[in-house]
Amino acid sequence: MASDSPRANLKPLSLYVPEPKFRPGDTVDFTEVTIPAAGSVRRPDIADPADSFIDLAYELVRVLDHESQAVGPWNPRLSPDTLRAMLRSMALVRAFDERMFRAQRQGKTSFYMKCTGEEAVAVSAAFALDYEDMCFPSYRQQGLLIARGWSLVDMMNQIYSNRGDRLQGKQLPIMYSVKEAGFFSISGNLATQYPQAVGWAMASAAKGDTRIAATWCGEGSTAEGDFHSACTFASVYRAPVIFNVVNNQWAISSFSGFAGAESTTFAARAVGYGIAGLRVDGNDALAVYAATAWAAERARTNQGPTLIEHFTYRAEGHSTSDDPGQYRSEGEPTAWPLGDPVKRLKDHLIAIGEWDEERHAAQDKELAEQVKASQKEAEQNGILGHGLHQPLDTLFDGVFEEMPWHLREQQAQMLAEETASGRPWARKK
Amino acid sequence: MNMIQAINSAMEVVMARDPNVIVMGEDVGYFGGVFRATAGLQEKFGKTRVFDTPITECGIIGVAVGMGAYGLRPVPEIQFADYIYPALDQLVSEAARLRYRSAGEFTSPITVRSPFGGGIFGGQTHSQSPEGIFTHVSGIKTVIPSTPYDAKGLLIAAIEDNDPTLFFEPKRIYNGPFDGHWDRPSQNWSKHPAGEVPTGYYKIELGKAKIVRAGDALTILAYGTMVHVCMAVVTESGVDAEIIDLRTLVPLDIETVEASVKKTGRCMIVHEATRTGGFGAELSALVQERCFYHLEAPIERVTGFDTPYPHSLEWAYFPGPVRIGEALKKVMRT
Numbered sequence: 181m182a183s184d185s186p187r188a189n190l191k192p193l194s195l196y197v198p199e200p201k202f203r204p205g206d207t208v209d210f211t212e213v214t215i216p217a218a219g220s221v222r223r224p225d226i227a228d229p230a231d232s233f234i235d236l237a238y239e240l241v242r243v244l245d246h247e248s249q250a251v252g253p254w255n256p257r258l259s260p261d262t263l264r265a266m267l268r269s270m271a272l273v274r275a276f277d278e279r280m281f282r283a284q285r286q287g288k289t290s291f292y293m294k295c296t297g298e299e300a301v302a303v304s305a306a307f308a309l310d311y312e313d314m315c316f317p318s319y320r321q322q323g324l325l326i327a328r329g330w331s332l333v334d335m336m337n338q339i340y341s342n343r344g345d346r347l348q349g350k351q352l353p354i355m356y357s358v359k360e361a362g363f364f365s366i367s368g369n370l371a372t373q374y375p376q377a378v379g380w381a382m383a384s385a386a387k388g389d390t391r392i393a394a395t396w397c398g399e400g401s402t403a404e405g406d407f408h409s410a411c412t413f414a415s416v417y418r419a420p421v422i423f424n425v426v427n428n429q430w431a432i433s434s435f436s437g438f439a440g441a442e443s444t445t446f447a448a449r450a451v452g453y454g455i456a457g458l459r460v461d462g463n464d465a466l467a468v469y470a471a472t473a474w475a476a477e478r479a480r481t482n483q484g485p486t487l488i489e490h491f492t493y494r495a496e497g498h499s500t501s502d503d504p505g506q507y508r509s510e511g512e513p514t515a516w517p518l519g520d521p522v523k524r525l526k527d528h529l530i531a532i533g534e535w536d537e538e539r540h541a542a543q544d545k546e547l548a549e550q551v552k553a554s555q556k557e558a559e560q561n562g563i564l565g566h567g568l569h570q571p572l573d574t575l576f577d578g579v580f581e582e583m584p585w586h587l588r589e590q591q592a593q594m595l596a597e598e599t600a601s602g603r604p605w606a607r608k609k
Numbered sequence: 610m611n612m613i614q615a616i617n618s619a620m621e622v623v624m625a626r627d628p629n630v631i632v633m634g635e636d637v638g639y640f641g642g643v644f645r646a647t648a649g650l651q652e653k654f655g656k657t658r659v660f661d662t663p664i665t666e667c668g669i670i671g672v673a674v675g676m677g678a679y680g681l682r683p684v685p686e687i688q689f690a691d692y693i694y695p696a697l698d699q700l701v702s703e704a705a706r707l708r709y710r711s712a713g714e715f716t717s718p719i720t721v722r723s724p725f726g727g728g729i730f731g732g733q734t735h736s737q738s739p740e741g742i743f744t745h746v747s748g749i750k751t752v753i754p755s756t757p758y759d760a761k762g763l764l765i766a767a768i769e770d771n772d773p774t775l776f777f778e779p780k781r782i783y784n785g786p787f788d789g790h791w792d793r794p795s796q797n798w799s800k801h802p803a804g805e806v807p808t809g810y811y812k813i814e815l816g817k818a819k820i821v822r823a824g825d826a827l828t829i830l831a832y833g834t835m836v837h838v839c840m841a842v843v844t845e846s847g848v849d850a851e852i853i854d855l856r857t858l859v860p861l862d863i864e865t866v867e868a869s870v871k872k873t874g875r876c877m878i879v880h881e882a883t884r885t886g887g888f889g890a891e892l893s894a895l896v897q898e899r900c901f902y903h904l905e906a907p908i909e910r911v912t913g914f915d916t917p918y919p920h921s922l923e924w925a926y927f928p929g930p931v932r933i934g935e936a937l938k939k940v941m942r943t
Contacts, residue, residue, distance in 0.1 A: 316675075347712045357711040364678065365711035369702045375668050376703070379675025379683075386631070386657040386681075393675075405695070409668025416663055578709045579748050581716075581771045584816065584860035 198437035200508065208511035215517055218245035218464075219252020226478045230456040237447035237457030240491060243466035244524050248531035254470040256308075260534040266307055266465055267525045267535070268543060269327040270299040274522060275547040276322065276332060279555055280339055284353075284500045288563040289339050291353045295320040297495030297513065300465040300521035301426050302396070303327045308472035309394060314384075316364045316377035316395035319354060320426065330361045332551060336558035342569045344561035348577070349570040370401035374410035374423065381421035381479070382413070392479040394422040394472075399446050399489075400431025400439045407449075411487070415453040418484035422475045425449070425487065426462065428494035433507040447489035455485050462492030463518040465525045493518070571608040572598060610806040611798040612783045615757035616646045616722070619764035620684060622810050624654050627682065630768060632659045634669060634686030634722075643688060644724060644783060666696035673719045674704050677773075683719050684768055690725035690777060691737045704773040705748035720767045720774045725753075726834055726881050727913075727927050728781030732920035738882035738913065743775050744858045744891065750774040751858040752815060755782070755836040756803030759856060762813030770815060779833035787834055788841030790929040818862035820869070824851040827875040827940060830866060830892055832856065835879045835928060842933045848941060850877075858888055866892070867899050874905040875940050879928055884912040906943035911936045 202208050221241045224233040243250050250257075258266075277294040284292040295302065302323030309315070315324050325335060337344035339353040347357060357365035364380075367373060377395035384391050401407060402425055414421050425446045429436050439446075450457025456478060460471045468490060475486035495513040497504045529535030562569045576583060576591040583591070598605055610618065624630045632647055632654075638661040641648030651659040662669050666687055673683040687693045693700070704717040727736035743751050752767050752774055754760035760778065767774040781787055786803075787795035798804030821836055826849040831839045836854045843850045851869050855861065870876045876896050878889040889910045896908055911928045919926055 314679075346714070347710070350712060351710050355710070357714050359711075359714040365707060365715050367703060367710075369698055372671060372699060372703050375671025375699070376675035376678065378668075379672035379677075380679045381675075382672060383676040383679035383681045387679075405665075405667050406671055406699070409663070409665040409671060412663045412665060413668050413672050578713050580750070580860075581708070585863060586860065 198435070198442055200435035200437065202509035202512060204505060204507070204509060206509045208509050208515040210515055210517045213517055216240050216242065218242040219255070221252070221254065223253035223474070226474060226481060226483055230450070230454055230484070233456070234451050237451055237459055238445055239459055241458060241460040241467050241471055242464050243470060244464045244528055248524070248527040250466055250528060254467060256466055256470040256473060258466070258469065260529070260532070262307065263525065263529055264535065266303055266469070267522070267529060268547070269303045269306070269323065270465065270522050270525065271544060272547050272550070273299045273303060273323045273326050275544070275551045276326060276335075279551045280336070281500065283339070283555065287565045288559070289341070289353045290564055291500055292339065293319050293354050293499045294496045295322060297516070297520065298426060298428055298462065298492050299323055300468050300525070301424070301462050301490045301492060304465045304468035305394065305424065305472045308469045309476055310391070312362060312391050313476070314362045314364060314377070314380050314391065314393045316373035316380070316393060317366060318370070318373065318396045318398060318401070318426070319366055320398070321396050322354065322356070325356060325358060325361060325363055328361045330358060332554035333558045336555060337561055340558060340561070340563045342558065342562035342564070344558065345569070348574050350578070353564070371397045371404035371406040373397070374406050375413060378410045378413045378419045378421050381419040382417050385417075385420055390480065392420040392422070392476060394424065396424040396426055398431055399425055399427035399436050399441065400434060402446055402449060403439050411449065411453040411455060414485040415455050418482065420479035420482070421485045422472065422479060423485060423487040425489045426492060427489050428492050430494050430498070430504070430508065432498045432502060445489060447487060450487035455487050457487045457489075459489045459491060461518055462490030463521040463524060465521055466528070491518070568605055572605040573608050610757045610804060611785065612754070612757045612760045612778065613644055613646050615761040615806045616764055616778065617648060617650070618806065618808060619761040619768070620647065620650060621653065623765055623768045624650065624658065626810065629680060630658075630682045630684060631676065632684045632686070633662050633673065635662055635664055635688050637661060637686050642686065644780065646722070647686065666692055667699055670696040670699035670704065670721065673721075674699060674707065674717050677717045677719045678707070678715045682768055685719065685721050687721060687723040689731070689735050690723040690739050691734045693723060693739060700743070700749065700773070701746050705746050708772070709748060716771055717773045718771045720764070720770070720776055722764075722776045722778060724780035724783070725777040726779045726781055727918055727923055728787065728834060730920065730923055731918070733917045736918040736923070738880065740775070740777055740858060741882050741887045744888050748773070750815060750860065751777070752856065753777045753779065753832045753858065754856065755779065755833055755854050756786075756801070757798055757806050758803040759813060759819070761806055762811050763815065763856060765810065766812040766815050769812065774815075777833070781834045782837060786837040788930065789838030789933070791924045793841070813856070815857045816860040816862055818856055818865040819854045820851060820865065821854045822850065822852040824849040825873055826850055827877060827937070828853060828866070828869040828873045829877045829879060830855060831879040832858065833881070835881060838928065838930060838933060839879055842930045842937060845930070846934060846937055848937060850937070863895060863899070866896065870896050870900040871903045874903050876900070876904070877909045877911065877936055877940050879911045879933060881913050881928060883915045884910065885915050887912055906940050909936045909940045
């Protein structure tokens with residue numbers, strides 16, 4: 181204290197600590213969430229300078245209206261076949277999540293993370309990007325791999341850390357890495373992939389390549405220094421990169437207010453960096469597709485980076501280790517005013533006469549069967565609960581390209597101790 | 610060549626051979642770096658291969674990791690090793706582990722150059738020796754040269770290496786070898802055999818130490834500036850010490866160390882970094898584990914103190930000839 185007696189003419193300061201609107205037991209009322217009408221937000225030309233459409237960082241790009249019609253300048257006018265393929269991928273992601281969540285509860289793996297309610301964010305982006313573009317995802321973009329047609333069995337092998345795990349059991353479940361499918365190794369340290377995506381994009385530009393990079397983080401991790409470093413670099417070098425901020429309202433139990441949501445939007449982070457910023461309805465598969473395609477075209481034509489905030493809602497817990505019932509109202513997921521992305525795309529296809537409930541139900545059944553069959557196949561390679569799938573000596577592989585003496589020594593000691601213990605752990609052939 | 614010129618030459622040679630090598634960092638482009646280590650490179654190789662960066666170390670290293678994943682070989686510069694801490698997470702959690710966590714799908718072939726160590730009145734923020742922090746991390750290599758010849762050969766090897774490497778440059782001896790105290794000016798490299806640096810390509814294998822002075826009475830383990838200080842002390846003392854310049858801390862050349870200590874029966878370890886948990890502690894443990902029955906005296910460590918680098922008392926902190934000489938007498942007395 182500067183002085184023992186407060187100065188009489190000044191009121192004491194007070195510290196503001198934000199608090200979410202609803203806690204367990206509260207009735208949810210989302211009427212304060214501003215949702216502009218679908219089709220009401222303008223679509224700038226990709227060559228327009230970023231500072232000429234700052235308003236879009238505070239708006240909400242929406243394509244699907246209340247009658248499930250696609251309207252306005254952002255309507256990507258996709259063919260029914262493409263729409264059906266997107267719907268199928270999103271439904272497959274949901275079926276995959278359901279099954280793997282249950283597998284975790286059955287003790288077949290240690291950990292799982294669903295993306296329920298956020299399927300459009302990853303799936304639509306995958307459809308809007310080229311297969312060759314490199315994605316630097318966070319942990320809730322399994323939809324990228326699924327939409328790119330990657331093998332479910334391969335993903336499950338990773339989740340089970342089994343004999344078929346391409347990552348040799350070295351990573352947490354769901355921390356996939358699939359270079360072949362343009363999917364960068366996931367890190368648990370948040371937003372570290374942001375500058376890495378910029379570096380990849382800068383390298384592509386420096387080499388005169390045509391590929392671009394895209395990266396994803398949650399709204400909570402926009403607070404990380406890496407996020408801001410990445411924005412600075414991307415702005416400075418006009419890197420061909422797309423920054424996606426998945427604003428799903430919750431970072432484990434911390435609501436978006438702790439990342440600054442009460443003061444501004446996350447898309448508005450772009451404004452200070454002179455980057456193009458877009459705020460989109462993340463539960464509108466067509467809006468996400470349109471925004472991503474627009475940003476990709478900007479990147480591919482050397483117009484620089486775009487930051488897209490996907491306004492969405494995390495309908496389930498953060499992970500299998502989380503119980504959202506402890507910190508938020510049970511009513512939130514169903515009251516979320518932007519609805520369910522799968523249902524909204526389905527309703528759109530039905531509204532335009534290209535789909536029906538029967539086909540949808542049949543597809544759901546088929547996808548559930550596909551996931552089940554994949555699971556069976558993956559479990560042939562073992563499950564985490566039964567451990568010991570990787571040869572013991574592989575523990576030391578890949579720390580360096582070539583194993584130095586100190587690792588060889590530790591490896592030899594470990595193998596000798598293991599042999600002495602008589603435990604039946606497999607060795608490399 | 611002095612060490613800065615040798616480092617510059619290393620980058621020039623590698624960049625000319627491999628179009629995937631790029632140099633980036635604060636002030637490294639047009640200006641050529643605050644120590645001039647990258648002078649002329651932008652002019653030769655263009656702005657897309659040599660460029661200035663924003664002042665964000667975490668960004669510099671994060672971007673380098675992404676470039677490495679693309680297939681380039683970035684050589685980012687951190688202007689002073691003291692500024693490497695904001696980049697710690699990208700180095701420790703990302704660069705160092707990328708190969709392991711992706712089972713080789715993605716690698717991080719980056720070489721981070723950074724001037725380190727004291728002796729230039731740089732105070733707390735321009736004098737630190739953070740190598741011990743990184744030698745503790747799995748998956749990253751740490752290289753520290755002590756001569757221009759080594760600096761060039763080791764830097765070329767580091768850039769061509771497929772693992773992430775930290776290349777710490779002892780800035781007190783950028784311009785010439787130094788025997789260890791404020792009243793002993795550094796000499797010009799041009800009068801030193803290690804200042805004879807070929808202009809072309811050559812490399813020095815990482816993980817190989819160098820016996821700087823052969824001897825039978827005592828083994829001194831050192832690296833960077835301390836190699837020169839130890840050399841001066843030994844010359845003045847008349848003790849027949851063997852001085853080993855480690856050159857690479859990870860991977861360490863344990864064979865050379867072990868053979869020497871078994872021969873001499875005595876060991877002294879000298880580094881500038883703070884003592885507790887420093888790399889000297891690891892060296893001491895290794896020597897004890899491997900050479901215990903050959904030791905005739907306790908292992909002695911001469912290091913910086915466990916304090917921040919004190920600006921006005923820098924020469925008390927810096928292990929100079931007096932401190933090293935006293936330690937030498939102590940080891941030899943036993």
